[in-house]
Every structure is written in C-alpha cells, then in structure tokens.
Amino acid sequence: DSGVTQTPKHLITATGQRVTLRCSPRSGDLSVYWYQQSLDQGLQFLIQYYNGEERAKGNILERFSAQQFPDLHSELNLSSLELGDSALYFCASSSGHGAGQYFGPGTRLLVL
Amino acid sequence: AQKITQTQPGMFVQEKEAVTLDCTYDTSDQSYGLFWYKQPSSGEMIFLIYQGSYDEQNATEGRYSLNFQKARKSANLVISASQLGDSAMYFCAMGNYGGATNKLIFGTGTLLAVQP
Numbered sequence: 001d002s003g004v005t006q007t008p009k010h011l012i013t014a015t016g017q018r019v020t021l022r023c024s025p026r027s028g029d030l031s032v033y034w035y036q037q038s039l040d041q042g043l044q045f046l047i048q049y050y051n052g053e054e055r056a057k058g059n060i061l062e063r064f065s066a067q068q069f070p071d072l073h074s075e076l077n078l079s080s081l082e083l084g085d086s087a088l089y090f091c092a093s094s095s096g097h098g099a100g101q102y103f104g105p106g107t108r109l110l111v112l
Numbered sequence: 113a114q115k116i117t118q119t120q121p122g123m124f125v126q127e128k129e130a131v132t133l134d135c136t137y138d139t140s141d142q143s144y145g146l147f148w149y150k151q152p153s154s155g156e157m158i159f160l161i162y163q164g165s166y167d168e169q170n171a172t173e174g175r176y177s178l179n180f181q182k183a184r185k186s187a188n189l190v191i192s193a194s195q196l197g198d199s200a201m202y203f204c205a206m207g208n209y210g211g212a213t214n215k216l217i218f219g220t221g222t223l224l225a226v227q228p
Contacts (some may be wrong), residue, residue: 002159025209033215045215085196088155092216100147101207101216103157 004104012110017045018079021107023091031055031094032074033101034066038068038087049074051065081111114139114206116219124225125194132179133189133222136205141165143209143228146187151201160202163179163187164209194226 013019025032034046036059045058049068060066063081068074073075078085088108092101123205125131147159163178164169170180179188181199192196201221208214 002156011216021127025219035216043190043218044204045217048215090157092157094198100162103149105156 002102002104004091004093004102006089006090006104006107008107009105010108012112013081014112015081015083015100016079017072017111019081020108021091022065023074023093023104025074025078025091025093026102029093029095029102030072031101032072033092034054034060034074034076034095035090035092035103036087037090037106038084041087043090046076062101066077078109083111085109086111096109114217116204116206116217117208118193118204118219118222119141120222121220122223122225123187124227125191127196127226127228128193130190130192131224133191133224135187135201135219137187137188137204139185139206141208145209145224146178146180147172147207148176148203149162149203149205149218150186150198151221153200157203162188166167166209168222193209196226196228199224199226 005024037043037077046060048056053084066076087108092103094101117136145163146163150158161173177190204219205216207216
C-alpha cells in the first residue's frame with residue numbers, strides 16, 4: 001500500500017459526459033501528479049500540483065482540468081468525454097525530498 | 113527532450129534464475145534520476161528502485177539492483193532469484209535528480225513472465 005488513495009476505482013460513463021477523479025496523497029506529501037495510461041499512448045504525465053499551485057503541465061487536453069485543495073487532495077475533471085479517453089488514470093505523490101513518486105491504485109475509466 | 117527506451121516487449125525467465133530488463137535513456141541534462149516501477153496484472157504501479165545520475169554506486173533494494181552505466185546511458189534492472197510473483201509489467205522512467213519534484217517520463221515497458 002503506497003498510502004495514496006484514489007476514488008473511484010472504476011468508472012463507466014457515456015460520451016459527452018463529465019467525471020471527477022479524486023486523489024488523496026500520502027500524509028505530508030505536497031506534490032500531486034496525474035498520469036494517464038492507455039494502450040496506444042502508454043503512460044503519460046498530465047499535470048502536477050505543489051501545495052495548491054499548478055507546477056507543471058504535460059499532455060493534458062483542454063477538456064481536462066485539475067486542482068489541489070488546501071487539504072492537499074486533488075481532483076482531475078474530465079469533460080466532454082470521448083471514447084479515446086478510456087484509460088487508467090493514476091495519481092502519484094511525493095514529498096519534494098528524496099527519491100520516488102508513489103502511485104495510487106488508479107481509476108479505470110471506460111467511456112461507452 | 114528526455115526519452116526512455118525499453119526494447120524488450122516481453123521476456124520469460126525460470127523461477128529462481130536472475131533476469132535483466134534493459135533500459136536506455138537519452139537526456140542532455142547532467143542531473144537526473146532513473147526509476148523502475150512494477151505493474152502487476154491488478155494495475156497498481158509499485159516503485160522498486162531509484163538511481164541518481166551523481167550516485168557512484170549502483171542502487172540495490174533487496175532482490176532488485178540497477179546496473180547503471182552512465183557512459184552508455186543505460187539503467188538495466190536486475191532481478192535475482194526470480195519468483196512467480198515477479199510476473200508483471202516493468203517500466204523504466206526518468207525524472208529529475210531526487211525524482212520528487214518533477215514529472216516522470218516512462219518507457220513502453222517489458223512484460224516479464226516467470227515460469228515454474
């Protein structure tokens with residue numbers, strides 16, 4: 001158990017809908033990262049937050065947005081969903097010191 | 113731009129034998145970190161081992177060791193005494209030195225199957 005929690009574990013929705021994925025980082029970790037894993041694109045970095053502020057952006061679509069709240073949990077919002085958004089979405093956290101990012105169990109999103 | 117290459121899509125190994133998973137990287141940075149993650153069929157990503165570009169000794173964590181050859185830009189993972197539970201997808205990744213404050217760039221992964 002990495003200490004990072006993600007909800008929900010599975011999500012099935014329809015095209016055009018909007019969903020919210022939630023992540024709670026390890027206790028004390030200030031950085032939260034979101035990654036997308038799909039068969040065609042592999043594991044891709046989406047966005048990073050550090051202590052409530054956006055720190056870095058990767059290949060995140062304009063239809064996607066994220067935020068980190070004062071209690072350090074983070075949410076990834078996916079809107080106007082398309083079939084191609086079906087993927088495993090990971091949240092990871094780190095303390096800012098030392099090595100490693102610790103991943104949550106992921107949210108498996110299926111868009112029908 | 114940073115890039116990670118894993119050229120072995122899949123590998124077989126006999127239980128109790130050692131196996132090496134290949135990883136090469138490309139970066140113009142002097143300061144960077146290399147990571148290995150394990151992804152079992154259940155889907156979670158498990159952090160295995162880290163090597164910093166300035167670290168002179170190869171990293172080891174239990175049965176995992178990282179064969180770091182800086183001049184060759186390779187960071188191969190060695191698993192000793194393979195166990196059935198080692199069957200999983202293994203990803204090599206690159207981040208900044210320390211790894212904690214920057215995104216990770218992942219390779220395409222190697223699927224390892226341990227045979228009894």
